[in-house]
Amino acid sequence: MPQAIRGLFVGLALSRAGVTEPRLRNSDGAEPMGLGLGNKLQNWLDGHGLGAIVAAVLAVIVTxxxxLVVGGYWLVTP
Incomplete structure (x- = not known):
């Protein structure tokens, strides 16, 4: 499993356990390089409640x- 995905799961597990500031470090003690997407997602998840997360997922699915439905309709209508 890639480190970023593993870190996301570890961060979510620690956040549920009450640890507020998990920091993953490389073997030399530095934070891993990258876009920081895992930290941004973790901060967003921590800052929003479960209702907002469910609403965001449902909004993406509906959109x-x-x-797909409207595009398919436009493709098949003359």
């Missing part, structure tokens, strides 16, 4: 469904 993609509408794009």
């Amino acid at each position: 993609l469904s509408l794009i």
